[in-house]
Amino acid sequence: MTHYVLLGTGVAAITAAEAIRAHDSGGELTLVGDDPFGYYSRPGLAYYLIGELGEEMLYPYRKEDFLKLKMRFYRACATRIFPAEKQVELDNGTRLPYDKLLIATGAQAVPLNIPGSDLKGVYKLDHLADARALLADAKHGRTALVIGGGITALELAEGLAARGVRVHYILRGERYWPAVLDELESGVIESLLAQEGISLYHKCEIAEILEKNGKVNGARLVDGRTLKADLLAYAIGIAPRIELAREPGLTCERGILVNEFMQTSQPDIYAAGDVAQVFDPASGKYLLDSLWNPAREQGRTAGLNMAGPATAYIKPAAFNVTRLAGLTTTIIGAVGSGQDPDLLGIARGDSETWRQVPDVIVAQGGFEVNRLRLMVGEKHILGAVIMGDQKLSRALQNLVTQKIDITSIRAQLLAPHAPIADILAQFWSITQSLNH
Amino acid sequence: MLHRLFHKERSQRISRAQGQVRPDPGRCVQCGICSFNCPVEIDVRRHAWQGEPVIHSRCLTCGECVARCPRAALAFERTNLFAEKEA
Incomplete structure (x- = not known):
């Protein structure tokens, strides 16, 4: 009987457990995790913060789902791996033997490294426990500072604003998320944030967090200004939790290096999810992918390789969907930031013929702002940013990821003032009818 | 203009009445907003996890x-179950 030990309670570990059980109903399966809340939707924390969702809804699994997997669970932290003995040591002193081990310990927030970072009232958003603590402190009428330029920082800012907290959002750059969004898109997001009552500070950095009675009382900016605040929340990046793998000599860079079968440099030890840096045969590089869906797919692949047939992980085309200042935003493929000279970018806003898109596509609509940006290559659409109305989202996802030849509509798309949404919708409906 | 408006309304209603909610598991993060907002308490999230239409x-x-999902993971898809009635 094979003994599988899975370290972590996130989506990678859970999908690995599902895949293992689908192929080995008799093996012994043990899950080890130190998060007191077990398996919940970490991306869902943003919606919990903003108040759209109760805490009890964050748990996708019911009790019977866990029972079906016939797992033994240890609420503990794995402290050491002994590859030669094939054992894992837990912080409660237990030593667990394994035949196949999965490390799916995820990633954690990069800590703030400025004076005052250890004060009471400084928050990150790694776990449900962090969200709970932040909400307990986010009383109506208080003031918060938020630091960070990505999605999580924006979620913190919006969550706090929704709770009636006055938010000062500190950005190092000239605009929000310049690596992905073009100037107009950043502008749209920033003006919506301003409508939510969030004050933005561009090209700003905090030099020091100020304290009063051991608690956050504000911050001094690098330019000398001082901002009063009762709390501070930050999201300045994440780092894979690789300490456990480094110590016994597993090969690591920023994450634990794994091949396309999710195997580490040690036989019978696998890694998946935010902790894993996965070999990508297409580029010949090891890549980190800190998103929910790649973690799910990697976990599934690891589970299959641990208990079933050898299965290679195929890295999907770059794809992310999120909500920025209330706008559902889908980012597909190469989108640059509107600056890439090799890509012909075209963009259309709401004033164009958006509402003429065929009505049979019934998806999300009714947004205040809608915007579509395409990156058009010689024969293909290489990337797209879809903000607001998502009717064309799935079509574009297919056009980009399946590299569908768009030569027949390329000139139409690039014509001045072309109704690109209409052209795409019509093209997609013809492409689909030809495939059926 | 008016005709167009009615046509649009009719077309959307047909899509809904003859359609079903189909999840895109690649967009879903299992947050549970869909299940939370379902007026008849269908566990839509579970369908999304399994990649099955509702x-x-x-x-x-x-x-x-469909409207509440923060990641547009749900959309209506026509089933053509009643296609002959539409003609």
Whole structure:
């Protein structure tokens, strides 16, 4: 009987457990995790913060789902791996033997490294426990500072604003998320944030967090200004939790290096999810992918390789969907930031013929702002940013990821003032009818 | 203009009435907003996890889950079950 030990309670570990059980109903399966809340939707924390969702809804699994997997669970932290003995040591002193081990310990927030970072009232958003603590402190009428330029920082800012907290959002750059969004898109997001009552500070950095009675009382900016605040929340990046793998000599860079079968440099030890840096045969590089869906797919692949047939992980085309200042935003493929000279970018806003898109596509609509940006290559659409109305989202996802030849509509798309949404919708409906 | 407006309304209603909610598991993060907002308490999230359309006797095709999903993971898809009636 094979003994599988899975370290972590996130989506990678859970999908690995599902895949293992689908192929080995008799093996012994043990899950080890130190998060007191077990398996919940970490991306869902943003919606919990903003108040759209109760805490009890964050748990996708019911009790019977866990029972079906016939797992033994240890609420503990794995402290050491002994590859030669094939054992894992837990912080409660237990030593667990394994035949196949999965490390799916995820990633954690990069800590703030400025004076005052250890004060009471400084928050990150790694776990449900962090969200709970932040909400307990986010009383109506208080003031918060938020630091960070990505999605999580924006979620913190919006969550706090929704709770009636006055938010000062500190950005190092000239605009929000310049690596992905073009100037107009950043502008749209920033003006919506301003409508939510969030004050933005561009090209700003905090030099020091100020304290009063051991608690956050504000911050001094690098330019000398001082901002009063009762709390501070930050999201300045994440780092894979690789300490456990480094110590016994597993090969690591920023994450634990794994091949396309999710195997580490040690036989019978696998890694998946935010902790894993996965070999990508297409580029010949090891890549980190800190998103929910790649973690799910990697976990599934690891589970299959641990208990079933050898299965290679195929890295999907770059794809992310999120909500920025209330706008559902889908980012597909190469989108640059509107600056890439090799890509012909075209963009259309709401004033164009958006509402003429065929009505049979019934998806999300009714947004205040809608915007579509395409990156058009010689024969293909290489990337797209879809903000607001998502009717064309799935079509574009297919056009980009399946590299569908768009030569027949390329000139139409690039014509001045072309109704690109209409052209795409019509093209997609013809492409689909030809495939059926 | 008016005709166009009615046509649009009719077309959307047909899509809903003859359609079903189909999840895109690649967009879903299992946050549970869909299940939370379903007026008849269908566990839409579970369908999304399994990648299965919401074929459920209680589903009203009201569109609440489609509208609320923060990641546009749900959309209506026509089933063509009643295609002959449309002609």
